[in-house]
Amino acid sequence: MELEQLQLELITRFSEQQLISGVISQSRSKTESAGKIKIKPVEIKGLYHIQLEYHFDQTITHENKLPSEMEETVRELLDRYRQLQMNWAGESVHIQLSKKKKVTMKRSVTDNQPPVELSHNRKKNYVLDPDVVHPFLVHLGVQTKDGKIKNQKHDKFKQINRFVEFVEDSLAYLPTDQPLRIIDFGSGKSYLTFALYYYLKELKGYEVNITGLDLKKDVIAHCEKLARELQYDGLHFKVGDITDYNNVQQVDMVVTLHACDVATDMALGRAVKWGARVILSVPCCQHELFTQLDSPALAVMTRHGLIKERFASLATDSIRAQVLDLVGYETQLVEFVDLENTPKNILIRAYYTGAQPKPETIAETKAFVAFLQAKPFLVNELQEELKGVLT
Ligand SMILES: C[S@@+](CC[C@H](N)C(=O)[O-])C[C@H]1O[C@@H](n2cnc3c(N)ncnc32)[C@H](O)[C@@H]1O
Known part of the structure; x- marks a missing residue:
């Protein structure tokens, strides 16, 4: 596969929100900290974003991008790194770039499913199900014995x-x-x-x-x-x-x-x-x-x-x-x-x-x-x- 084709495939998959997770590694630069970048989808203020988690020099920093902002990022990443492990919905792809940016790819079919809910900032469902009796909440007076959340404890x-x-x-x-x-x-x-x-x-x-x-x-x-x-x-x-x-x-x-x-x-x-x-x-x-x-x-x-x-x-x-x-x-x-x-x-x-x-x-x-x-x-x-x- 040509590099341009790979760029196009990545940009399309990001924009179609197919990402489950990914790891980008093997920096081309010797001077740059040879860290890796983890990628996952997150929801921020109700919008789908792609989060890049940079692990460099024992530090971790984050960058959140809208799918429409990924085009330039993809080009930059393929310029700077040689290995990508991408888990898309239904398929995992291992990508290796040679020194001269020749692309080698290994694809495998998976049953990866896109997350129904993204867990960055907000979830519609409570972690503690309000319809289930949680003994500690009953003892603490938050729930009644039959599991109802008391009005003043909402x-x-x-x-x-x-x-x-x-x-x-x-x-x-x-x-x-x-x-x-x-x-x-x-x-x-x-x-x-x-x-x-x-x-x-x-x-x-x-x-x-x-x-x-x-x-x-x-x-x-x-x-x-x-x-x-x-x-x-x-x-x-x-x-x-x-x-x-x-x-x-x-x-x-x-x-x-x-x-x-x-x-x-x-x-x-x-x-x-x-x-x-x-x-x-x-x-x-x-x-x-x-x-x-x-x-x-x-x-x-x-x-x-x-x-x-x-x-x-x-x-x-x-x-x-x-x-x-x-x-x-x-x-x-x-x-x-x-x-x-x-x-x-x-x-x-x-x-x-x-x-x-x-x-x-x-x-x-x-x-x-x-x-x-x-x-x-x-x-x-x-x-x-x-x-x-x-x-
Ligand atoms: C507003 S209450 C919050 C209690 C609990 N975290 C909650 O959210 O329900 C603040 C608590 O901090 C405790 N507190 C204040 N200063 C403290 C200190 N220097 N050391 C330990 N506890 C302290 C108080 O006794 C009080 O129970």
Whole structure:
């Protein structure tokens, strides 16, 4: 097959949404990091996209493209790489390009089916089926004994499901050769903590060791009792303050759901210090920056309490994302649930890549913090890890 024919076939298959998955490897360039690129279809804001996941220099970055944007990408990839393993609906194709770009192909028929639903950002179906009785949800008062979600618990049920979807999307970033160590900081009544155990261990069969930590003794005692009653052996609850919780060797994933104010920063700080591969955190009320904002240039906003509060919150989350990027994470701020469900609807998603901080990220973070005249908790918490780049 000629190279042009191959280009045309790939472009057509991408535009017809036949992609199941793919891996592109064998870079032609010796100077370029000899990584690979994984490809899969994802749904973003309701639209079909193709996600390219670049594994270079021990870092992972993502690029999402519409099928109509793939033409140039295909040409570029065939220019730069020599091997493609493409799994299309109904067929797998192994493609090898010679030094002179001669194409060799091996095709095999498969029963690959295109995914009915794409699991990047949104799913129509809940991970926890609302029509099934989930014992832990009955015990926690979210479901009635016959499985009906209680009216006043609908929002919570939706939040738990959505959070578990984010966990599902993050599984690829977690180790597979050992039980997963997960901590839910500020777990409170621990709907999420139980749901994580139920989903990962009971539904998916992962070996897990999950801890819920909170300041409230009575609530934690109740959760621990329930975990024992349900025989959830890998789930434990502890009373304690996040900042003092440092007697742990290794943690793979840290989650928080509406941990108040700087409790979120404490949790992010702990996660970074442990080198957690995945951080999923939905912050809550934000008071810290609210009291610090003192830039005259912001007076037109900060004189209105409501605007000041929202701005302080958004600025805090933006700084959190920048700081996580600076200490080796690839961080995104994504919508958690819709605004009608809860106004606290930003989720910080951070995957550890070990990437070195980029000079432009350092410069823009410094400038933003200086402009706000703020002293963010997380910057202080991670002084050592930031190695002075923000001071
Ligand atoms: C709004 S509740 C959220 C509870 C739970 N994550 C949920 O979504 O239902 C916040 C929880 O964080 C806990 N918390 C706040 N600061 C904490 C700290 N420094 N250490 C441990 N827990 C803390 C509180 O006790 C409270 O239970």
